[in-house]
Structures are given as structure tokens and as C-alpha cells.
Amino acid sequence: xxxxxxxxxxxxxxxxxxxxxxxxxxxxxxxxxxxxxxxxxxxxxxxxxxxxxxxxxxxxxxxxxxxxxxxxxxxxxxxxxxxxxxxxxxxxxxxxxxxxxxxxxxxxxxxxxxxxxxxxxxxxxxxxxxxxxxxxxxxxxxxxxxxxxxxxxxxxxxxxxxxxxxxxxxxxxxxxxxxxxxxxxxxxxxxxxxxxxxxxxxxxxxxxxxxxxxxxxxxxxxxxxxxxxxxxxxxxxxxxxxxxxxxxxxxxxxxxxxxxxxxxxxxxxxxxxxxxxxxxxxxxxxxxxxxxxxxxxxxxxxxxxxxxxxxxxxxxxxx
Amino acid sequence: xxxxxxxxxxxxxxxxxxxxxxxxxxxxxxxxxxxxxxxxxxxxxxxxxxxxxxxxxxxxxxxxxxxxxxxxxxxxxxxxxxxxxxxxxxxxxxxxxxxxxxxxxxxxxxxxxxxxxxxxxxxxxxxxxxxxxxxxxxxxxxxxxxxxxxxxxxxxxxxxxxxxxxxxxxxxxxxxxxxxxxxxxxxxxxxxxxxxxxxxxxxxxxxxxxxxxxxxxxxxxxxxxxxx
Numbered sequence: 001x002x003x004x005x006x007x008x009x010x011x012x013x014x015x016x017x018x019x020x021x022x023x024x025x026x027x028x029x030x031x032x033x034x035x036x037x038x039x040x041x042x043x044x045x046x047x048x049x050x051x052x053x054x055x056x057x058x059x060x061x062x063x064x065x066x067x068x069x070x071x072x073x074x075x076x077x078x079x080x081x082x083x084x085x086x087x088x089x090x091x092x093x094x095x096x097x098x099x100x101x102x103x104x105x106x107x108x109x110x111x112x113x114x115x116x117x118x119x120x121x122x123x124x125x126x127x128x129x130x131x132x133x134x135x136x137x138x139x140x141x142x143x144x145x146x147x148x149x150x151x152x153x154x155x156x157x158x159x160x161x162x163x164x165x166x167x168x169x170x171x172x173x174x175x176x177x178x179x180x181x182x183x184x185x186x187x188x189x190x191x192x193x194x195x196x197x198x199x200x201x202x203x204x205x206x207x208x209x210x211x212x213x214x215x216x217x218x219x220x221x222x223x224x225x226x227x228x229x230x231x232x233x234x235x236x237x238x239x240x241x242x243x244x245x246x247x248x249x250x251x252x253x254x255x256x257x258x259x260x261x262x263x264x265x266x267x268x269x270x271x272x273x274x275x276x277x278x279x280x281x282x283x284x285x286x287x288x289x290x291x292x293x294x295x296x297x298x299x300x301x302x303x304x305x306x307x308x309x310x311x312x313x314x315x316x317x318x319x
Numbered sequence: 320x321x322x323x324x325x326x327x328x329x330x331x332x333x334x335x336x337x338x339x340x341x342x343x344x345x346x347x348x349x350x351x352x353x354x355x356x357x358x359x360x361x362x363x364x365x366x367x368x369x370x371x372x373x374x375x376x377x378x379x380x381x382x383x384x385x386x387x388x389x390x391x392x393x394x395x396x397x398x399x400x401x402x403x404x405x406x407x408x409x410x411x412x413x414x415x416x417x418x419x420x421x422x423x424x425x426x427x428x429x430x431x432x433x434x435x436x437x438x439x440x441x442x443x444x445x446x447x448x449x450x451x452x453x454x455x456x457x458x459x460x461x462x463x464x465x466x467x468x469x470x471x472x473x474x475x476x477x478x479x480x481x482x483x484x485x486x487x488x489x490x491x492x493x494x495x496x497x498x499x500x501x502x503x504x505x506x507x508x509x510x511x512x513x514x515x516x517x518x519x520x521x522x523x524x525x526x527x528x529x530x531x532x533x534x535x536x537x538x539x540x541x542x543x544x545x546x547x
Contacts, residue, residue, distance in 0.1 A: 024359070026369035026380070027352065028523035029453040029496075029514075134519055143456045143497070145516060189327055234340055235451070235460075237371030237378030239331035261373055261453035269328030272383050294388060297329040301383055 004071025006159040012064040012111065014215070015153040017128060017146065019055045022136035026237065026260045030145070033138040036119045036215060036256050036279045039308050040078040044123035046312040047076035047100055047171050054127040055137035055147075057159075060119050061282075063111025064153055072104045072165045079120030080177060080280075082112045099172035099318065100125075102165060117280040126163035140257060142216070173315045181285070183274045184292045184300070188243060188266035193229040201225070202267060206286040207251065213283055215257040220287075224249030225267060235263040241270030241278075243289075255279060273300040320347060324395055326388040327378065330368075334377040334395060342463065345450045346405065348372045349528040353406035354398065355379060364394060372527045373451045374460075409528040414494075416485055416533045417541040420508035422477075427470060427504055439535070441465050442506060447492055447531040457496040457514030457523045461531055464490045476502035483509045485533070507533075510545035 018041070021034025035041035035058055045054050057064070063083065076099065077083055083095035088106030095101070095109075097120075103109065114120045130137050130147035137147050144150030148157065191199065207222035231247040242254045244264035253270060254262070256279070268289060270278055281287060292300075323335040334351060336344050352372040358364045366385030371378045379391060418424075424435045431438065447461035464487060472488050477500060480486075484495045486503025493503060496513040513524050525531070536544070 023368040024356075025523075026371045027356075027452060027527055029456040029458050030523075032369065032380075133516065134522065143514075145456065150516070186326070186328055189325070189333060234338075234374050234376075235453075236333075236373040236376045237369075237380075237453075239328045239378065239380055241328055259454045260371060261451065266327075269331075272329050294326055294329060298383065298387055301329065305384060 004073070004161045004164055005069055006066040006161065007069050008064055008153050008155055008157040008159065009067055009108070010065035011153040011155055011157070012059045013062045014060040015064045016058055016139040016141065017055050017130050017148065018058045018138045019053050019136055021138050021256070022134050022140075022145075025134060029260050030134075030143070031140065031258055031260050032240075033140045033257050034136070035121065037079070037121070037276045039276045040119070040121045042308060043098070043173070043175075043311060044076050044078040044121040046315060047078070047098065047173065048074055048123045048125040049167065049171075050123060050125070050127055054123065055130055057122040057128065058119060059111055059122070060114065062113055063120060063122075065108060065110045066159065067108045068103050068105060070105060071161060072102065073161055074100050074102050074125035074165045074167060074170070075109065076100045076123050076171075077111070077120060078123075080115045080117040081120040082115055084110050084112070086110060096172075098175050100170045102170065116282065118282050119280060124161055125165055125167060126161065129160035129162045142257065170318050171315050172318045173311060175311065178277070180277060181281075181287050182290050183278050183287050184271045184290050184297065185243065185268040186271060186294060186297055187291065188268045190229070190233060190265035191267055193227050193265045194245070194267055195226040195228050198223070198225045203289055203291055206288050209281055209283050209285050209287065211283045215255055217255055217258065218253040218278070220251045220253065222250070225251065227265060229265070231265070232263050233265055235261045238262045239269065241272075241275055242266045243268045243270065253278070271297040271300065273297065273304045321351070321395075321400065324392050329388070330381050330383045332379045332381075332388060332391050332395070334379070336375045336377075338375065340374040342448055344375050345372075345448070347400070348375060348377050350403040350405055351377050351398070351400070352527060353408070354403050357406075371453065373453070405528060408526070409530070410526070412525065412529060412531045413534050414509050414511055414531055415536040415540070415544060416507040416509050417536050417538055418507040419538050420481075420484070420505075420541075422484075422505035423473075424506065427468075427506070430470060431468060433467060438468060438506070441468055442487070442492075443533055443535055445492075445532070449525055449527050449529045449531065450491075451527050452523065452525060455497060455499070457525070459494055459513070459525050459531070461492045462490050464492055466490070470504050472502040473504065476500055480505065481508065483511065485509060508541070510541050
């Protein structure tokens with residue numbers, strides 16, 4: 001183990017290590033987890049020239065304040081994030097997302113807030129020195145699985161880093177952000193449990209994202225969905241983005257840390273192409289749903305992956 | 320038997336075995352689960368991320384970068400169900416339980432009009448079959464309990480139930496792997512760890528399709544096993 005590390009001076013609201021997630025274990029009750037926004041995760045690693053599944057630090061709303069106690073590193077922040085780097089001589093650099101910065105012993109990174117978005121990412125050249133559990137470094141805090149004893153960052157935690165910086169170049173990329181509020185979905189398994197009026201309402205009315213939103217699920221407030229068959233179903237396996245409607249008629253979208261099985265009827269399922277867009281919405285924002293067909297969802301996702309590859313190819317060296 | 324295949328979102332497939340919940344239907348689900356798991360481990364089916372059995376369904380999750388719904392449905396249609404077997408890897412477990420840690424026996428006895436010892440006896444003599452594991456890591460849903468012991472959930476769920484607590488509702492029995500809230504009728508507690516983070520190869524003791532019989536132990540034996 002290297003002796004290069006950060007010390008956590010402020011943990012932030014929900015700061016965890018994440019990668020693509022932990023698979024082949026859902027039948028044992030272990031949800032895949034992983035980065036909420038896999039697009040930003042890929043771009044963060046690409047900026048610091050890491051392999052595509054290197055673990056990163058994910059933060060939500062208010063991020064951490066970290067001090068590099070020993071070593072030198074290169075970092076990149078992705079998302080729509082307000083941050084600054086405080087050099088050891090107290091000089092402050094206003095941070096720009098989607099570019100790399102060198103950090104030296106004694107420097108601090110202060111991740112102040114995610115702007116008009118929920119999640120942001122910090123990648124390090126070479127990666128964090130954290131122990132995987134079942135091939136993934138994703139922290140599942142509900143079950144206390146993953147590095148850092150499966151817990152969110154806490155004050156005074158020590159974060160080890162794998163290597164000292166050895167690339168003396170820096171990189172950047174321009175990203176234009178979309179502000180779309182329509183989320184494309186597919187019909188859910190129990191779509192026909194809901195009245196004709198509710199089926200229509202679901203695709204024509206707006207829903208407000210409530211404060212009860214976290215990595216596990218997003219609760220919505222809006223038109224009550226009227227269930228005309230049964231408000232419970234036999235518990236069955238869950239997929240990411242399932243929109244379930246409990247007896248109170250208010251939809252809940254199951255997100256990355258979803259429970260592995262669930263017993264509420266599902267009216268719809270968020271498409272893969274719009275998942276990152278959805279999870280970046282913040283409590284209080286309004287969204288609406290648009291029904292599309294499976295083949296369209298598959299085609300749109302292919303195009304989306306191409307656009308992410310294109311972004312990664314456009315990463316350029318800066319001075 | 321498999322009744323219907325359909326997509327669930329753009330990266331999941333539901334294999335629906337019908338509406339009933341019984342051991343025979345679940346055995347069909349478990350057989351297909353073992354088959355898929357095996358095909359994935361042999362590298363015959365790329366891009367599969369998870370296969371989650373429940374009472375009457377198997378949900379297959381996949382990576383849309385590598386495979387899509389129609390390819391998985393084609394694969395499932397080619398499966399010869401009559402040749403699928405319950406895997407050799409299905410295990411029989413003896414799980415120690417200390418009934419002194421019950422929380423609801425008094426009320427159960429009143430509601431069911433059966434004395435406490437008889438309730439314990441029926442529970443001890445049941446061969447439980449694991450229908451599924453889930454919600455949280457290692458949490459088994461087991462059946463079938465004798466209909467004499469059928470009970471509803473508690474009207475007000477408890478805020479905290481200690482780990483290892485064994486609960487019953489309707490024909491099902493579960494074991495809480497973690498301290499958690501819950502509404503099941505608690506009949507006892509096991510000192511056995513259902514999910515062990517230190518064992519990366521097999522962190523989860525039980526698996527869907529395994530069978531379980533309980534073995535009564537004293538408080539002293541409980542403490543001893545709990546400290547191991």
C-alpha cells in the first residue's frame with residue numbers, strides 16, 4: 001500500500017465510492033448499486049486516463065472537503081459542480097468541471113455544491129486505493145457493503161490513493177448540458193392494473209420530485225394513480241428505473257440502490273437512455289413521462305452510447 | 320411451467336410462471352434460474368447481469384450494450400424445460416434457533432388457539448423450501464408452513480428487530496439478516512450469520528432452492544454460537 005492519502009475535513013451529504021456496480025448477486029439480495037450517473041463516471045475516468053471501471057468518488061448536493069496530506073495527484077470533476085482548489089500557499093483556484101487539475105501535498109479540494117443537478121464525480125489518476133467486495137468498490141450503505149466498511153465518507157476518514165501523479169499533462173473537454181424534463185418510459189408489467197383515466201394522466205400530467213429521494217428511490221407527487229385490480233402483487237425481482245405505485249397512488253421510481261424484490265404494481269419503466277437525465281433532477285423539479293416502444297428505446301440508447309464515446313474521443317490536452 | 324415472456328424496461332426480461340404460489344411452480348422458476356446461472360458461468364450467454372427468482376417469476380437483467388430483449392427471448396424459447404433439473408448445488412441446512420428470543424408467541428397462541436409448545440413443535444417439524452432471497456442481502460423467504468400457523472402481519476410493524484430473528488406470516492417464514500424494521504411474528508432467533516462480508520466467495524449462506532430445517536437450541540448454546 002502507498003502512503004499517499006487524503007484526509008476528509010468535511011464529508012458532504014452523501015459521498016461514496018462507486019464503480020459500475022456489483023453483478024450476479026441479485027438472487028442473494030444484493031442490489032447492483034454503482035454510479036447513479038454512469039455517463040459522468042465514464043467521462044471522469046477518461047479525463048484522468050484511467051481504465052473505464054476504476055472506482056470514483058460520487059457526491060450529492062454538497063460534496064466533501066478533502067486535504068491531500070501526502071503525495072501528488074491529478075483529479076477531474078464531472079457534473080455541474082461548484083468547486084475550488086485551495087493550494088497549500090492559500091491561493092484559491094476556481095474549479096472548472098471536465099478538466100484535470102494537479103494537486104500537491106497540502107492542497108485541498110472543496111466541492112461546494114452540485115448546481116441544478118444531484119450527482120457529481122471525482123476521479124483520480126490511477127484511482128483510489130480501496131478494497132473491492134465481490135469485484136466491485138461500490139458502497140451499498142444500506143447493507144454496509146463495499147470499501148470504507150460500506151459507509152458514506154465521514155469526517156477524519158483517510159482516503160488512500162494508489163499512485164503518485166506521473167502524467168505531467170492536463171486534459172479538458174467541452175460539454176453542453178441538456179435541460180429536458182420529459183422522461184421516456186416503456187409500459188410496466190402491471191400497466192393494465194390502472195384505470196384508463198390514470199393511464200392517460202400518467203402521460204399528460206406533470207409530477208413533482210419530492211424530498212424523499214435518495215440513491216434507492218425517487219418519490220413523486222402528482223395525480224393519484226387509480227389501481228383497479230390490486231394494490232399489491234406477489235413480490236418479484238426489480239429492475240432499475242421501475243416506476244411502482246403503492247396503495248396511496250403516488251409513483252416511486254426505483255433507482256440504482258433498489259431493493260432486489262418488490263411487491264407493488266409497476267406502471268412504467270424508465271428507459272436506459274433517459275436514466276442519467278432523470279437522476280440528475282433535484283427535489284422540487286417537475287418531470288413528465290412519454291411512452292415509447294422497446295425498439296425505439298434500444299435505438300436511442302445506442303445513439304446515446306455513441307455520443308458518450310464521441311465526447312471521450314474529444315478530450316484534448318491543455319497547457 | 321413457463322407461461323409468458325415479456326420485457327421489463329429495455330434491459331430486463333420477465334419469465335412468468337403463472338399467478339399461483341406453490342412449491343411446484345417455484346421449483347420450475349428455480350430450475351430455470353440454475354440453468355441461466357450455469358449458462359452464464361460457462362460463457363454461453365454474454366451480457367447477462369442478474370437473474371432473480373421470486374415465487375412465480377424469474378427476472379433476467381442484462382447489459383443493453385451487449386445483448387437485447389429479443390436475443391434473450393430467443394435463447395429462452397430454445398430451452399428444453401423437460402430436461403432441466405434442480406441443481407446438485409441445492410443444499411439442505413439445519414439452522415439453530417433459540418425460541419427463548421420469541422417476541423410474539425403469547426399473541427400467536429391466543430390468535431391461533433394452539434399452545435406455545437405445539438406452535439414450536441410444528442415450526443421445528445417443517446421442512447422449509449427457500450422460494451427466494453431478497454429485498455436486502457441474505458434475507459430468505461421460506462415455505463410452506465402448516466396452515467394451522469397461518470397469521471397476518473403485525474398491525475403495527477416494529478421499528479427494530481434484532482438480526483437473526485425468525486418470523487412467520489401466512490405460510491412463509493423468514494430470517495432477518497440485519498437489524499431492521501419489520502412486521503412479521505417473531506418466533507425465535509438464530510445466532511447464524513446469513514450474510515458474511517468477510518467471505519467474498521460465498522458471502523450468502525443460503526440460496527434459492529435450498530431447504531431448511533430448524534434445530535432448537537438453548538440460550539447458552541445461542542450465546543456460544545453467536546460468539547464464534
